Amino acid sequence: MLIRIKGAISNCYLLLGTKPVLVDAGAPGDLKRILGALRAHGVDPAKIALILLTHGHSDHAGCAAELRRRSGAQIAIHAGDAPLVRAGRNGVLAVQDTLGRLLRPFVDEEFEAFEPDLVFTEGIALEPYGLRARVVPTPGHTPGSVSVVLASGEALIGDVLRGSLVWPNKAREHYFCNDPGRNQRSIVRLAREGLLRCHPGTFGSFPGSELGRYLSTDGGEVLELSGETA
Numbered sequence: 001m002l003i004r005i006k007g008a009i010s011n012c013y014l015l016l017g018t019k020p021v022l023v024d025a026g027a028p029g030d031l032k033r034i035l036g037a038l039r040a041h042g043v044d045p046a047k048i049a050l051i052l053l054t055h056g057h058s059d060h061a062g063c064a065a066e067l068r069r070r071s072g073a074q075i076a077i078h079a080g081d082a083p084l085v086r087a088g089r090n091g092v093l094a095v096q097d098t099l100g101r102l103l104r105p106f107v108d109e110e111f112e113a114f115e116p117d118l119v120f121t122e123g124i125a126l127e128p129y130g131l132r133a134r135v136v137p138t139p140g141h142t143p144g145s146v147s148v149v150l151a152s153g154e155a156l157i158g159d160v161l162r163g164s165l166v167w168p169n170k171a172r173e174h175y176f177c178n179d180p181g182r183n184q185r186s187i188v189r190l191a192r193e194g195l196l197r198c199h200p201g202t203f204g205s206f207p208g209s210e211l212g213r214y215l216s217t218d219g220g221e222v223l224e225l226s227g228e229t230a
Contacts, residue, residue, distance in 0.1 A: 002154060002199065005037040009107055010059040010201045013156050014041060015148075019049035019130025022073070023148055023156050024201065025064035028111045034063060035070075045071040049129040050118075053077040054158030055145040056084030056091075058111040060201060065114040074117035076124070078137060080144025088113030091142075093176045100175030138190065140183025141174060147186075153196035153208075160186050161214060163203030171210035174202065187214050 005012040007030040013023040020043045026034055038045055048071045053061050056077060064075050064085070077085060084091050088111050095101045123146075126133040132151035139145050141159040148156040160183060164170040177183050190198070195208030 002150070002152075002156075003037065003041060004199065004205075005034055007033055007059065010159075011199070011203075012037075012060075013199060014038065014043065015131055015133070015150075016041070016043070017126075017129075017131040017133075020047055021050045021052060021126065021129050021131055022048055022067070023052050024054055024060040024158075025051060025067050025075075026062055027059040028062035028109065031063045031066055034067065045073075047071075048073040050126070051075045052126075052135065052148065053081070053085070053116075054147065054156065054201060055142040056081030057093075057142065057159075058088075058090055058109050059107060060158070061085050062109075062111040065112040068114070068117075075114065076118035076120065076135075077116045078144030078146050079119050079121045080137075080139060081142050082116055082119050082144065084142070084144075085114055085116055092178055094178045096173060096175055096177050096180070103175055136189065138183075138186035140179050140181070140186045141177050143178065145186070147190060149190075149193055149195070153194070154199060155190060155193065155195050155197075155208075156199045157190060157201070159201045160190065161198070161211075162200050163206055165203055168204060169206045169210070171198070171200070171206045171213065173214065184215075187211055191215060 001016040003014040007026040015021045138147045161171045191211040199205045
């Protein structure tokens with residue numbers, strides 16, 4: 001079972017296999033929301049098998065240190081983003097549009113720094129943590145961004161793309177991306193998975209077919225969507 005936990009800025013996800021796994025840990029002020037969601041679904045924090053971070057930004061790692069203290073669960077993150085959580089800072093937030101420029105001062109906050117327990121460089125399997133799923137590197141938004149591909153055909157994609165605030169089931173480019181070229185290659189990697197549904201770190205989910213709208217044309221240019229940008 002996949003449960004979306006809405007934070008003030010971004011989403012966390014509770015995955016209920018034979019053991020519960022928490023994907024992402026919200027912004028620094030999201031602790032009560034996360035603990036409340038765990039209680040609502042009958043999950044004792046002490047039973048969490050793993051806290052997996054899709055990347056090291058404050059709105060995804062903000063409560064990780066406190067959740068580890070309360071649960072005893074290990075925190076896993078890709079090596080590319082380990083320096084961010086060790087410093088408790090976002091590093092570079094490379095804006096992609098005017099809205100990103102307006103949002104950056106409000107989302108670029110410090111968080112409690114910590115040393116991750118499990119630092120990986122390649123994909124990892126989540127079967128040891130009770131899930132039929134695997135973690136695949138999808139860099140671009142940050143150097144160490146990853147996605148979780150579930151056996152169900154769904155995926156948690158962090159901030160590779162975002163959902164739409166206005167239009168359900170639509171994908172949008174994220175407000176921030178450190179390396180758009182690498183992010184494009186990550187979209188291609190996810191598209192090759194034949195995903196049924198993608199669950200992003202911001203706003204609502206969308207069909208896997210939406211990934212195709214952001215693949216490069218033959219000329220190497222990124223396909224653009226007209227209309228809503230929020």
